[in-house]
Amino acid sequence: MLLADSYPFITHNQLIMKIAHDEYQKIIAYDELFSADLTPRSAAQPLFDYLNALDETELLARREAVETTIMAMGITFTIYSEAGNIDRAWPFDVIPRVMGRSEWDPIQAGLKQRLKALNLFINDLYNEQRIIKDGIFPAEVLEGSVNFRKQCIGVTPRFGVWAHVCGTDLVRDKDGTVYVLEDNLRVPSGVSYMLENRQIMKRIFPEVFRTTNILPVDDYPTQLYHTLAALSPRPGDQPVVAVLTPGIYNSAYFEHSYLAQQMGAFLVEGQDLLVGVDDVVYMKNIFGLQRVDVIYRRIDDNFLDPEAFSPDSILGVPGLMRAWRKGNVGIANAPGAGVADDKVVYAFVPQIIKYYLDEEPILANVPSYLCMYPDQCEYVLNNLDKLVVKPANESGGYGMLIGPRATQEERDQFAKLIRANPRNYMAQPTLEISTAPTLIDGELAPRHLDLRPFVLQSDKLYATTGGLTRVALRKGSLVVNSSQGGGSKDTWIVEDTSC
Amino acid sequence: MLARAAENLYWMARYLERAENTARLINSTTDVLLDLPHGATLGWDTLIKVAGLDESFRKLYKTANEDAIMRFMIEDERNPSSILSCVKYARENTRTLRELLPEELWERINSLYLYLKDNANQTLTSRRERYIVLQNVVAQRHAIVGLISGVMAHDLAYQFIRLGRNIERADMTTRILDINFAVSIPKDMPLYEVSVERLWMSTLKALSAYQTYRRLKAVHVTGAGVIEFLINDERFPRSLEYCLKEAESCLQAMPFSGVVLSSVQSARMNLQRLNASDLDSGELHELLDVTQKELGLINSALATQYFHAYDDPSKTSAVQTQQQA
Numbered sequence: 001m002l003l004a005d006s007y008p009f010i011t012h013n014q015l016i017m018k019i020a021h022d023e024y025q026k027i028i029a030y031d032e033l034f035s036a037d038l039t040p041r042s043a044a045q046p047l048f049d050y051l052n053a054l055d056e057t058e059l060l061a062r063r064e065a066v067e068t069t070i071m072a073m074g075i076t077f078t079i080y081s082e083a084g085n086i087d088r089a090w091p092f093d094v095i096p097r098v099m100g101r102s103e104w105d106p107i108q109a110g111l112k113q114r115l116k117a118l119n120l121f122i123n124d125l126y127n128e129q130r131i132i133k134d135g136i137f138p139a140e141v142l143e144g145s146v147n148f149r150k151q152c153i154g155v156t157p158r159f160g161v162w163a164h165v166c167g168t169d170l171v172r173d174k175d176g177t178v179y180v181l182e183d184n185l186r187v188p189s190g191v192s193y194m195l196e197n198r199q200i201m202k203r204i205f206p207e208v209f210r211t212t213n214i215l216p217v218d219d220y221p222t223q224l225y226h227t228l229a230a231l232s233p234r235p236g237d238q239p240v241v242a243v244l245t246p247g248i249y250n251s252a253y254f255e256h257s258y259l260a261q262q263m264g265a266f267l268v269e270g271q272d273l274l275v276g277v278d279d280v281v282y283m284k285n286i287f288g289l290q291r292v293d294v295i296y297r298r299i300d301d302n303f304l305d306p307e308a309f310s311p312d313s314i315l316g317v318p319g320l321m322r323a324w325r326k327g328n329v330g331i332a333n334a335p336g337a338g339v340a341d342d343k344v345v346y347a348f349v350p351q352i353i354k355y356y357l358d359e360e361p362i363l364a365n366v367p368s369y370l371c372m373y374p375d376q377c378e379y380v381l382n383n384l385d386k387l388v389v390k391p392a393n394e395s396g397g398y399g400m401l402i403g404p405r406a407t408q409e410e411r412d413q414f415a416k417l418i419r420a421n422p423r424n425y426m427a428q429p430t431l432e433i434s435t436a437p438t439l440i441d442g443e444l445a446p447r448h449l450d451l452r453p454f455v456l457q458s459d460k461l462y463a464t465t466g467g468l469t470r471v472a473l474r475k476g477s478l479v480v481n482s483s484q485g486g487g488s489k490d491t492w493i494v495e496d497t498s499c
Numbered sequence: 500m501l502a503r504a505a506e507n508l509y510w511m512a513r514y515l516e517r518a519e520n521t522a523r524l525i526n527s528t529t530d531v532l533l534d535l536p537h538g539a540t541l542g543w544d545t546l547i548k549v550a551g552l553d554e555s556f557r558k559l560y561k562t563a564n565e566d567a568i569m570r571f572m573i574e575d576e577r578n579p580s581s582i583l584s585c586v587k588y589a590r591e592n593t594r595t596l597r598e599l600l601p602e603e604l605w606e607r608i609n610s611l612y613l614y615l616k617d618n619a620n621q622t623l624t625s626r627r628e629r630y631i632v633l634q635n636v637v638a639q640r641h642a643i644v645g646l647i648s649g650v651m652a653h654d655l656a657y658q659f660i661r662l663g664r665n666i667e668r669a670d671m672t673t674r675i676l677d678i679n680f681a682v683s684i685p686k687d688m689p690l691y692e693v694s695v696e697r698l699w700m701s702t703l704k705a706l707s708a709y710q711t712y713r714r715l716k717a718v719h720v721t722g723a724g725v726i727e728f729l730i731n732d733e734r735f736p737r738s739l740e741y742c743l744k745e746a747e748s749c750l751q752a753m754p755f756s757g758v759v760l761s762s763v764q765s766a767r768m769n770l771q772r773l774n775a776s777d778l779d780s781g782e783l784h785e786l787l788d789v790t791q792k793e794l795g796l797i798n799s800a801l802a803t804q805y806f807h808a809y810d811d812p813s814k815t816s817a818v819q820t821q822q823q824a
Contacts, residue, residue: 074609248595260598267598272501284809286505287754
């Protein structure tokens, strides 16, 4: 990386913010805010103009204010540990990630295209399976899928849509290309943090919102409500919408209650619902039972209905699948939608888009090697030191191997796992995931990050403006999950300036 | 409204009220102890007796000195009625209710919790520190009540909060009135009369009722006067009469409240019938005991009517007939 002797924005007398040059010198990743010579990219220029005007004490004071605000707003996530569940304050970095609108617009279009195709795909799998008959998608992949639910065969939910809420993880490689890393179609979380991050920034840095044209993000709860309301089996303008949570000890409980509050929906647990003899879902209210039209469930398929799935689940609602199959309740995401949330299926998404939409994919897929194919498996086994290997059905960054960073012993261990169950693994080349300057010990240091936009579909398609930026706060780390030392940043999509 | 939500609202209000009452009680007791003559038996352990926590305290602590009792009453999470526990439970309940409550309310309660967690320890260092922290708890709690009455819709959720607050308040008033039963001042002690008067004053102060009593009732503080005032006064918001009247009005705003309402009315009528000035301390103690039991009955009536009506699976076939209009 090029290093100039002086940087335009730090020669400015007031700017105290120091750049961690040593660290920047060592990395080859693309930086979201700095060009190679460590000058701000054009979209980030107004941000740095603003930061320049703050002196060090001011910035540190604001940062402290952020921490106090996060505590007071009670923005927490839960960590499971031996000592019981701990509520941790949400780790937040005050330096936002900035992207110009001209760059964002095609990404947004690509996200919608992708979800539209995936929904057609899921509906096809549970019904005619044309894509298999036409030889595009291999039957054996479907047979090996742990998220295919036979209880859902023959169902066509409203609008033929199964995944109503999708969290798509995006990363940028060193050449600047944005790739889709995975599509989370089961119960993706994080959107509340996206919304709260913006709230925090508005409270702590109100001035910068006046000088920069930062596009708002706060229409998400309204859009989510419309997406859900459209699934109501009873026509009418006030459907009863409920967010179904596993309860207060779930790591995403904060988000469940937050979204219920923002949408004016009911927040319910399994014990609050029952399915009547008429196969209709009811809430146990103080004066009797009230019909529920739409359930935004934040519980995994397997716990949803002890009658249909795991019989010992106490989180779910007995009979819920019956009610759903009869069309008496809308469930988002539909049970079984996770079939497309599988890292092997992922590899087929470009073909899926072409097959159903007859369009070229707008967003790039990371080249993927599927261990189910012997030649590709061979390649993976021979190149474990260069590849990232992922199990097909894990989320949260668990159970994966980052080849170049692993020990020989770990790689050998993984080779065994792959040979034992090739269908369950896929591998991708290691990307140089992009970085953004992050305030670490008073300096701006490069930290790797990803971006999770949220995409909605029922009668209409919608994608958030930006999304949740997750950042690996540990030096050199690529793991952005909050359960493993990740934090987050506000994500700004800014109107491109003409200058 | 969800049955579980109603129950959580009710208990959230009770916990917050209990936290405030306990804070007040500790501060006023500190104040009173400084004034009592040596020889009077009012001690710190009266506090745990009042709260009905004598037994659980003894299980956890060896000696009932000021330090141990303050620890137990303020910051010990093993005591479900300690101020910190109450605020913690109120916060947990609020977390499950965020969609029903004004957004700010969560932040307020969360802040109170964080404040207390950070400062509960301070209360053990000196009486002065303790006074300040507990005053702050009271003040922050008032901000919460203010938000609830000034910002929240006065809907059903609000009625459950108001109901919880008043039932808890009535409960505390019975307990504080009962303090004097636990105290004996030897008749032959010098300044006996003055000491007794001080004791009743302390009862009033524990409920922040002293000034109001003097304004509305009498300048002289007498046992009979205080009992009558705290049980039957229609204007003072912590008298049993007032709290139960409030509870009645909450229930009148709720459909299907008949059974619960009549349990409140009967408790209220029992109190109205009595002639407070005739009671000796034993009779008062018995009466308060009965009232506490009646408050317990109101609680169970609420649970049966609203909170746990559908817990019995055999009732779930009645789906069609009980549907809400």
